[in-house]
Amino acid sequence: MSVALVTGGAVRIGRAITEALAEASYRVVIHYNSSAGPAQELRDAIVQRGGEARIIGADLSRAEEVKRLADEAVAAFGGIDVLVNSASVFPSEKLEDTDEALWEQTMGVNLRAPFFLIRHLAPTLRERRGAVINMADLAGLQPWAAYAAHSISKAGVVQLTKVAARSLAPEVRVNAIAPGAVLPPESMSEEEIERLARSAPLQRNGSPRDVVRAVLYLLQADFVTGETLVVDGGKLLRG
Numbered sequence: 001m002s003v004a005l006v007t008g009g010a011v012r013i014g015r016a017i018t019e020a021l022a023e024a025s026y027r028v029v030i031h032y033n034s035s036a037g038p039a040q041e042l043r044d045a046i047v048q049r050g051g052e053a054r055i056i057g058a059d060l061s062r063a064e065e066v067k068r069l070a071d072e073a074v075a076a077f078g079g080i081d082v083l084v085n086s087a088s089v090f091p092s093e094k095l096e097d098t099d100e101a102l103w104e105q106t107m108g109v110n111l112r113a114p115f116f117l118i119r120h121l122a123p124t125l126r127e128r129r130g131a132v133i134n135m136a137d138l139a140g141l142q143p144w145a146a147y148a149a150h151s152i153s154k155a156g157v158v159q160l161t162k163v164a165a166r167s168l169a170p171e172v173r174v175n176a177i178a179p180g181a182v183l184p185p186e187s188m189s190e191e192e193i194e195r196l197a198r199s200a201p202l203q204r205n206g207s208p209r210d211v212v213r214a215v216l217y218l219l220q221a222d223f224v225t226g227e228t229l230v231v232d233g234g235k236l237l238r239g
Helices: 012-023 036-048 063-077 100-127 145-168 190-198 208-220
Strands: 003-006 027-032 053-057 082-085 131-135 173-179 228-231
Touching: 003 012, 003 063, 012 027, 012 036, 012 082, 012 208, 027 036, 027 063, 036 053, 053 063, 063 100, 082 100, 100 131, 100 145, 131 145, 131 208, 145 173, 173 208, 208 228
Parallel strands: 003 027, 003 082, 027 053, 082 131, 131 173, 173 228
Antiparallel strands: none
């Protein structure tokens, strides 16, 4: 039975991905940072349905915690077939408001952690001819000035995907997904959500299930690597 590690796998889009992989008969390793309660709840629900799940807490902004997560994830079920780098921070600071601490935190979680998780897990992924899926963002394809550090970090994720795809081929495929409006922030008003929907050519917002479908596709598409699949209702077309 295949094993998947999902970072940030207890909440929001990460949770939807974890649930879908468990339903697809993957053993799942659920990473969390501050969401211990939701992680335990999700693990218990998966086990009650007959699946297998482990949870591991780690602060991905700390290099030693990233290494520990990789080691414990491999030990949980004896190896990793699929790595989904979903954990992310989303600070809303412009360039002139971004200090060094915010920069380091954002780059640490959004870019450095995925890079080193791929590096640490490369041996087991190669052995199992596995796959990596990185969660990018439209912010990595567009210059989001209001989210300066986040936008730059996600652009790095897009390039990381290409570099890792070449580095780990032919044994391991590496792809990314750049979601659009699939899960608006809880602070967003109904009016703002409707305005967001109207800004896309398809005139609607998506849902985490749209990202899940993209994940399942990329796991099955064994002739696709180094790509960033945009799931945004066409919003990128408008710039």
